[in-house]
Amino acid sequence: MQAPHRCLLLLLQLLLLSGTWADMEGSFTIRLLQTSTFQNTSFVDTEGLGLLEDIELGSLDKHTWNIHFHQPWVRPALPRSDWDTIENMIKIYLQKFNHLINEGAMQKDVPYPFVAQCVAGCEIYANRTSRAFAYVGYNGQDFLSFNIYNATWLLSQDTNLSRYVQAVLQNYTAFSELVDVLFNDTCIDDMEMLLHYGKAALERQELPMATVFARTPSPEQLLLVCRVTGFYPRPISVAWLRDGQEVPPGPALNTSAVLPNADLTYQLRSILAVAPRDGHSYACRVQHRSLGTRSLLIPWGNSEVVLIAGLGAGLLAAVAVAAITALWVWRRRKHQQMDESESRNSILSKGA
Template identity: 50%
Template sequence: EPQVIQYLLTSLFANISSAEVSCVAHVGDIAILTLDPANWSIHFHWPWVSQAASEGDGEKVMSQYKIVLRNMIRFVHDTVQQTKQHYPLVVQFRAGCVVYANMTSQGFLNVGWDGRDLVAFEVDKQCWEARQPSQVAEVVGKSLNSQKSVRMLLEYLLSIWICQSNFLTLKRYGKEILERKELPVATVFARTPSLNQLLLVCHVTGFYPRPISVAWLRDGQEVPLGPALNTSTILPNADLTYQLRSILAVAPRDGHSYVCRVRHHSLGTRSLLIPWENHSTAPNISITTAVLLLVATAFAGGFWWWKRR
């Protein structure tokens, strides 16, 4: 699975003299920092993030980010005036890097305008490209492309600093958190919504990281996707792990064996196999036993009464 580091910035422009900026950064699904909208101060969620930020070019970036935010606000207001747009307005930035298992990477920077993709910076080409056929996208793209020094700076930040220096430094300082592995715990049980249907439920919880594979095996063969198979989305737990359920609809006493198979990064090359134990005959056995006991008791009572008479 590739790893993603991303900075998500949202700016709300209520009018020509107002701008509220907030930002959050994640490595994978772990929040590492947030920007306080009130005073633009940075809150580091972990001590190791602060350490990583002060190393190398990170210190320079941290010292210049407020200037970048002021320039961004001024640019948006100028664009609104030039294109005769209206307030209120929301502008969003998504910047970061996708790092693959072989350590190749791809930086990205996308800009959204009122909920729609506006422009994106193509790192390999060192240029901005429109993502919608509008006057705003044309004006913004043309203006940003005219600033060669900014384009060169963005190419460096996205391909070198975020994808290599920043990412590797965060991985080094936050290794224990970023490479955490928690084993999945799986249980299998059945529900009977009707007499002619049985729902086999495989509940898997407590695993980390998020990617996981859960499948049902019928007589050793994987059950293909279809209307009888329903797997939930992966949901977060309060302890920063995840859970999901996979439900398979079958006919009661169909003569097949069923196993829930779980594959996860924490298990390595192994698989977790949880069989469903078919106890469908247990109720019949219990009822039969109860009837026999009742008959025996009645017979013994009748014999005692006959003897006493």
């Protein structure tokens, strides 16, 4: 139970920060990612990562299970005593988790090595409601999920192993209570503080950069490619317009998933298959939070248009060169005529 002064301090902080939360739109999620590789009954290699949206808050030292902070504002967001409590709860959780998984593996003769993964955390919404969640995976497959509301474990796959682990966890009430406190109480209670200290990082915006080019896999097909990169945050809308109308989803339209860049921005590609010289005009439209109410529109000109534009520019250049040359020849001839006239006048004056 929290000390009275700690509860009062938390209440005052939440009241002071309520304006910060009101100023921020949408929902926010904290996720703790755990990957435990069970090499044998005595050695487990565990990695952990904490995320606020897509911002890395910190990670676990795989040898000591201590927290390493990845952002300068994360540690000051909570008192040192709170971080010590969270760190101790995580260590107790991992010890119990490893023991239960190893016990189940030995009971069911599960071959080593194998991998257990967990995703857990909490989400808080704009109306200040919240939810917590916890999922367990086995060798890359969904295995179990934890119902926070009634503290029960649900099967994600129905196998002898999953039913056995479910029964063990359900009977081990102390472990379920630890998961409930860690993700349903601690996570949500500390969310406001993290949102306040991480406000600048969460509201960061980077403008998208977009280019349109074409590929020709066959004479009968033209692939228009719209590459959008360098944007943040992640949500974005990319669409193709044909003669000003949005192209609906279909087999001719293929848009990739949003992928991360090395500089903590994102990228994607949208490809539209069209028939060469089909007579339509195409443009790629990009909508993103950093653009506000505006849209980025990148038109595609077919090869004939580009070719005509190129010939026009070349013709203008040729005309300009011809005009300059003609002017130079005219001036040179005029000067020659003037020189010849002056020479004749000089000869006539001498003869006189």
